[in-house]
Amino acid sequence: MTNSLVYEPLQLKNQVINRWLTSGIFEKKMTFVPTTMEGDVNDWLLKGFSIHENPCRKEFVTERRSRVPERIATDSALPGVSLTLLEQAKPWNVYFPWGNPRVEWSGFWFVPTYLCTYGVTGVIAPSAHRAKLNIKTCGGLTLWVNGSLALDFAPFTRNMEQETEVWIDLQAGHNELMVCLEDLAERDTQYYFSMEYIGEQQIRVAVPLDEETSAQDVQAVEQALLGASFPQDVVTSGDVKLTLANPLHQQLAFAMVYGSEFDGNLKRRTSVLEQGAAELNFGHVDDYVMDFSAMRFETKIGSVQINKMAALQIYPGKFAEVQADTIQERKQQALHCIAQQGKPNIHTALARIQSGYDVAAATQLIRDGIAFINERKDCSDFYLVGLFKLWKEYRHTDLLDPALWEEIKSCVLNFRYWIDEPGDDVMWFFSENHSLLFHTCELLGAQLFPDEVFTNIGETGAVHRAKGEQRLAQWFERFFAEGLAEWNSSAYIPIDAVGLLHIYDLVESEFLRAQAKKAMDLLYYYITLNARNGYVASTFGRSYEKELKGHYTAGTTSMCWIGYGVGNINSYAISNVILCLTDYEPPAAYADYLQPEAGQALTFKYEQGKDGYAKLHGYKTADYSLTSIYNFRPGYRGYQEHVAEVFFTPEAQLWVNHPGERNCFGSGRPSFWAGNGCLPKVAQHKGLCVLIYQNDRNHNVDYTHAYFPTMAFDRSMQAGNWYFVEKEGAYAAVYAQNGLELQTFGPNLGRELVSPGYDNVWILRVSSQKESGSFGQFMDEVSRMGLQVSPSEVTVEDSKYGTLHMAWDGLLSVNGVEQSEDFAGVEGRIERSVL
Structure with a gap:
C-alpha cells in the first residue's frame, strides 16, 4: 500500500x-x-x-x-x-x-x-x-x-x-x-x-487511503477527538462546548448533528476549531430545545470523514423557573411548553392545536404520524392512541382539513391490533406497556367505528370492542397483582400512563375507566416513593442512559411537576399532553412521600413483576436517597436492569454497573451505562448497599465501574479503595475490592470510577452532616468499617448499622438476623424513622 x-x-x-x-x-x-x-x-x-x-x-x-x-x-x-x-x-x-x-x-x-x-x-x-x-x-x-x-x-x-x-x-x-x-x-x-x-x-x-489524504493529519484529529469530553453531562446555562484534550495546530471546521434519529428530529450546527484552540463552541443553551441528545461530531481530512459520537442533556435553565400554584395552572404551563419544545409527533401536534399554535404545521405532524403508523413501524401504538383524543376534540369542528378525518379513519381501520392478527412487521407486542397500548387502541378504534370492517383481520368494530374490553380487563387484573413488570422504569411509566389516561378519558366502560384511574394512582405511588425532589431516581427494570442522566427531561419528572409542583416542567409529550387535557389528578396524600422532613428517614420495600421477582428496597431522607433490587438473578446475563442508585440532585448521583459493551456511546441493551452485562448479587440495609459481581469470563468487558460525576459534587476525595463525595451536606462513599481509578482522559473524564476484574465487591454508603457530622468525620467513620471481603462472601462492621453479612448463595443478615424476602406485594411496606 x-x-x-x-x-x-x-x-x-x-x-x-x-x-x-x-x-x-x-x-x-x-x-x-x-x-x-x-x-x-x-x-x-x-x-x-x-x-x-x-x-x-x-x-x-x-x-x-x-x-x-x-x-x-x-x-x-x-x-x-x-x-x-x-x-x-x-x-x-x-x-x-x-x-x-x-x-x-x-x-x-x-x-x-x-x-x-x-x-x-x-x-x-x-x-x-x-x-x-x-x-x-x-x-x-x-x-x-x-x-x-x-x-x-x-x-x-x-x-x-x-x-x-x-x-x-x-x-x-x-x-x-x-x-x-x-x-x-x-x-x-x-x-x-x-x-x-x-x-x-x-x-x-x-x-x-488515497494519495491526497495525509495519514498523519487523520491520526492527529482522531487522537484529539479520542480525548474529547463535555465539561459536564448537562448544560442548563451558558454555551454548549466540547473540550478537546489535544488541541490541533490547524483550523478545522466541525459539524454537530444532534437530536433523535428515533423520531427523525435531527438538527445540525457548525463550529470552527481555531488553530491551537482547546474547545468547540456550538452556541448558547437557550437556542436549543430541551432534550437528552445523542450527538455526532463530524469533520473531514482530505477524503476521510471522521465522526465521533457523544451524548449530552440540554435543559435551558429558564424553564426551571416556571412555577404554578394549582394543578390546573401547571397543566396549562406544561401544554404550552410541549407545544413550543416537544418532539414532532401526534401528541405534540395536539398540544400545539390546543395552545393556539400554527394549525397547518400541526396538521403536517399528524399526517407524518399517520404515515408512520400505516407503515406499521415499531412503536406505532404509542402514537396511534393520540388520534382518538384528536377525534374527540376536533372532529365536529372546522379547524382541521376535512380530508384528514378520512385519513385517520383509514389508519384506524387498517391497523394490526395484536399478535393473533397476521402481519410481517416487527412491532413489539411483548411488554406490559405495548400490550396496554395495543388493547387501548383496539377498543378506542372499535368504539369509533363499531359497524366498520377492520381490514387486517376482517372483523367488525363490534368484535374488536369485545376483544379490547376483555383484553384490558385481563391486563388490569395482572397489573394490580404484579405491578410494573419493568419496575419503576422512568422510560416506561409514561408509556403506561398514556394508555391509562386515554382509557380514563375516552373509554365508555365505567369499569375500565375506574380501573384506569386506580392504575394511574398506583403509577403515582411509585413515582412519589422513588422520587427525590421530584426526580425519579431508583433501581429500574428497564433503563436507558437518557433517563439515568437525563432527569430534567424525563417524562416522569414533568408528571411529578404537573401533579405536585415538585420537579421541573419539560417538553415530554407522549403521556403529558393527555395528562394536561383530562381532569385526572393524582392522590394528594402521596405528596407526603416526595420528601421526608428533616431528621426523618423513609424506608420502603415492595415487590413488582411476575411472582414478585423484583424485590425493591428504598431509603431516603431530606438529603439523599438509596435504592436497590434485592438478590435479582445474580450471575446471569443482564438486560437493562439498573440495580442500585445513590441520588442527591439531578446531576449529583452515582451508580455501579457492569458495562454491557465497551462502546461508551453504543446502543446495546445492556449498554455502557444502562443495565449490566452480568448481574450482581445486591442487598441493602437502609443507607448501606453491597454488590457482589461474579461475571461470566466469556463477556468481553473484564471490569466494573461507577458513574461518578466529580464536577457535580461539592468535593470528592480518595482514600485507599474508597472514594468519598459531598453534596450540600449529604455524603456518599464508594468502595471496590479491586481498587478504583478515576478516568482522566476521554469522554468519561472525571466521571467514571473503574475497577478491574470479573469478580468484585462494591459497597455504597450514604449519610449526611446531621447523621455523621463533618465530611471528614464521615470519612473516618467509613474508613474504620470492618470489612471481610471475598467474591463469595462479604461482612461489613458498620458503626451505625452493626454487622451486615451476605454470601453469594445466601440471604442478607443484619446483626445475625436473616432478612425476610417477603417485601409485601405491589404496595409493600413504608416505615418512617428518626435519624
Whole structure:
C-alpha cells in the first residue's frame, strides 16, 4: 500500500483487528408472508427477548443460507469513492472504533430491513504463516483472504452474539481481508462483528487511503477527538462546548448533528476549531430545545470523514423557573411548553392545536404520524392512541382539513391490533406497556367505528370492542397483582400512563375507566416513593442512559411537576399532553412521600413483576436517597436492569454497573451505562448497599465501574479503595475490592470510577452532616468499617448499622438476623424513622 493508515491491533485478550475501510450500510425494506405470533407478554424479561422470534426472520435466514454474498472488486476501495449496491451508492470511509473492539453499526430500525456492509483492510505480517481468527458476530459474516473465500458464517440469531474460528494463510507483508456483514434488522438491532488474531506474530493493520489524504493529519484529529469530553453531562446555562484534550495546530471546521434519529428530529450546527484552540463552541443553551441528545461530531481530512459520537442533556435553565400554584395552572404551563419544545409527533401536534399554535404545521405532524403508523413501524401504538383524543376534540369542528378525518379513519381501520392478527412487521407486542397500548387502541378504534370492517383481520368494530374490553380487563387484573413488570422504569411509566389516561378519558366502560384511574394512582405511588425532589431516581427494570442522566427531561419528572409542583416542567409529550387535557389528578396524600422532613428517614420495600421477582428496597431522607433490587438473578446475563442508585440532585448521583459493551456511546441493551452485562448479587440495609459481581469470563468487558460525576459534587476525595463525595451536606462513599481509578482522559473524564476484574465487591454508603457530622468525620467513620471481603462472601462492621453479612448463595443478615424476602406485594411496606 502506497498510502494507508497503519495501526497496532487493539490489545485485549488477543490482537483485535478493528480498523477497516467500510461501505456503510446498504438497506432494503423487506416484506414477508403475513403471519401470527403467540406468547406471554412478560416472560421475555426473565427468559430473554429471543423467545419471541418474528416469523419473518425464519424466512430471511432460510433464503440467506442458500447463497454466499458476492465478493466485490477492491481496486477502487478508497475513502470517498462510491460503492453501488441495491441501487444505492455509498462512499467508502474509514471506520474509527474509538476503543470499541467491535466493528459496529448497531441501531434501531422500525420495519424489517435487510442490512449489508462491506469492509476491507490490510494485515501486515512479518513472515508467511498460518493463523487463527476468532470471529464473533451479531449477524452473518463472510470473509475473503487475499481474494479467496475463507468463511461464510451465517448464524443470524437476533441480537445474540455467535462465535466461530477460522484458520487462514497469511503471506509475508501485506494481506487483504474483505468482509461482508449482513442481518435482518428488527427494531433494536445489534449489528457488528469482531475479529481477533490468534497467532505468534505481532501484526499491524493498514487501512487504505488515497494519495491526497495525509495519514498523519487523520491520526492527529482522531487522537484529539479520542480525548474529547463535555465539561459536564448537562448544560442548563451558558454555551454548549466540547473540550478537546489535544488541541490541533490547524483550523478545522466541525459539524454537530444532534437530536433523535428515533423520531427523525435531527438538527445540525457548525463550529470552527481555531488553530491551537482547546474547545468547540456550538452556541448558547437557550437556542436549543430541551432534550437528552445523542450527538455526532463530524469533520473531514482530505477524503476521510471522521465522526465521533457523544451524548449530552440540554435543559435551558429558564424553564426551571416556571412555577404554578394549582394543578390546573401547571397543566396549562406544561401544554404550552410541549407545544413550543416537544418532539414532532401526534401528541405534540395536539398540544400545539390546543395552545393556539400554527394549525397547518400541526396538521403536517399528524399526517407524518399517520404515515408512520400505516407503515406499521415499531412503536406505532404509542402514537396511534393520540388520534382518538384528536377525534374527540376536533372532529365536529372546522379547524382541521376535512380530508384528514378520512385519513385517520383509514389508519384506524387498517391497523394490526395484536399478535393473533397476521402481519410481517416487527412491532413489539411483548411488554406490559405495548400490550396496554395495543388493547387501548383496539377498543378506542372499535368504539369509533363499531359497524366498520377492520381490514387486517376482517372483523367488525363490534368484535374488536369485545376483544379490547376483555383484553384490558385481563391486563388490569395482572397489573394490580404484579405491578410494573419493568419496575419503576422512568422510560416506561409514561408509556403506561398514556394508555391509562386515554382509557380514563375516552373509554365508555365505567369499569375500565375506574380501573384506569386506580392504575394511574398506583403509577403515582411509585413515582412519589422513588422520587427525590421530584426526580425519579431508583433501581429500574428497564433503563436507558437518557433517563439515568437525563432527569430534567424525563417524562416522569414533568408528571411529578404537573401533579405536585415538585420537579421541573419539560417538553415530554407522549403521556403529558393527555395528562394536561383530562381532569385526572393524582392522590394528594402521596405528596407526603416526595420528601421526608428533616431528621426523618423513609424506608420502603415492595415487590413488582411476575411472582414478585423484583424485590425493591428504598431509603431516603431530606438529603439523599438509596435504592436497590434485592438478590435479582445474580450471575446471569443482564438486560437493562439498573440495580442500585445513590441520588442527591439531578446531576449529583452515582451508580455501579457492569458495562454491557465497551462502546461508551453504543446502543446495546445492556449498554455502557444502562443495565449490566452480568448481574450482581445486591442487598441493602437502609443507607448501606453491597454488590457482589461474579461475571461470566466469556463477556468481553473484564471490569466494573461507577458513574461518578466529580464536577457535580461539592468535593470528592480518595482514600485507599474508597472514594468519598459531598453534596450540600449529604455524603456518599464508594468502595471496590479491586481498587478504583478515576478516568482522566476521554469522554468519561472525571466521571467514571473503574475497577478491574470479573469478580468484585462494591459497597455504597450514604449519610449526611446531621447523621455523621463533618465530611471528614464521615470519612473516618467509613474508613474504620470492618470489612471481610471475598467474591463469595462479604461482612461489613458498620458503626451505625452493626454487622451486615451476605454470601453469594445466601440471604442478607443484619446483626445475625436473616432478612425476610417477603417485601409485601405491589404496595409493600413504608416505615418512617428518626435519624
